Amino acid sequence: MLELSIGRIKVLLSFTFFAVVAAVTLWNGSWGFKIITALICCILHELGHISAMCMFGIPPERVLFYAGGIKLSPRKGRLVSKKQDMIILLAGCSVNLFIALLWRIFSGGLNYFACANLFLGIFNLMPVKYFDGGRILSLALNESRICDFIRGFFLLFFMSVMIKMLLSGNVSISLLVTFGYMAFAEFFGGK
Numbered sequence: 001m002l003e004l005s006i007g008r009i010k011v012l013l014s015f016t017f018f019a020v021v022a023a024v025t026l027w028n029g030s031w032g033f034k035i036i037t038a039l040i041c042c043i044l045h046e047l048g049h050i051s052a053m054c055m056f057g058i059p060p061e062r063v064l065f066y067a068g069g070i071k072l073s074p075r076k077g078r079l080v081s082k083k084q085d086m087i088i089l090l091a092g093c094s095v096n097l098f099i100a101l102l103w104r105i106f107s108g109g110l111n112y113f114a115c116a117n118l119f120l121g122i123f124n125l126m127p128v129k130y131f132d133g134g135r136i137l138s139l140a141l142n143e144s145r146i147c148d149f150i151r152g153f154f155l156l157f158f159m160s161v162m163i164k165m166l167l168s169g170n171v172s173i174s175l176l177v178t179f180g181y182m183a184f185a186e187f188f189g190g191k
Contacts, residue, residue, distance in 0.1 A: 048095030
């Protein structure tokens with residue numbers, strides 16, 4: 001594990017992260033480019049969260065880059081208000097959506113970088129516990145029973161889309177994986 005310090009923030013780079021990056025660079029063609037582009041979009045997303053955290057005087061204690069993604073660990077004992085927490089959660093998605101919008105305005109189109117930012121921003125706003133949108137929903141509705149109803153309705157809707165795709169023969173592997181990930185996050189993701 002490689003450890004760096006940027007100000008008071010510890011940045012940890014797991015060897016599994018380097019292994020994934022190395023494997024991606026070995027791929028020829030557009031797959032390697034697309035995965036690296038998606039990783040850059042994820043880093044921009046997390047920088048949005050970090051910027052908002054710093055704006056409220058609570059920079060993360062550490063940022064971990066590992067094979068599964070990027071994880072922020074807030075400092076213990078420094079709480080923020082519900083409104084500030086919601087702003088911090090919205091900041092990552094806002095960065096991605098803002099970049100996609102700027103790209104669209106200034107280039108007149110959407111390339112892979114802009115689309116990846118757009119997807120990441122919208123994906124993280126889904127009302128599933130593990131995602132930013134689910135955590136915002138829980139904060140906004142005080143983790144009431146209506147949260148469970150909204151999450152359940154969303155998952156049922158998404159499942160009906162998956163069934164429709166399967167029955168029509170238009171199966172999207174990425175959408176199937178996304179649904180599996182969302183369902184797993186909802187039932188086993190905690191938070």
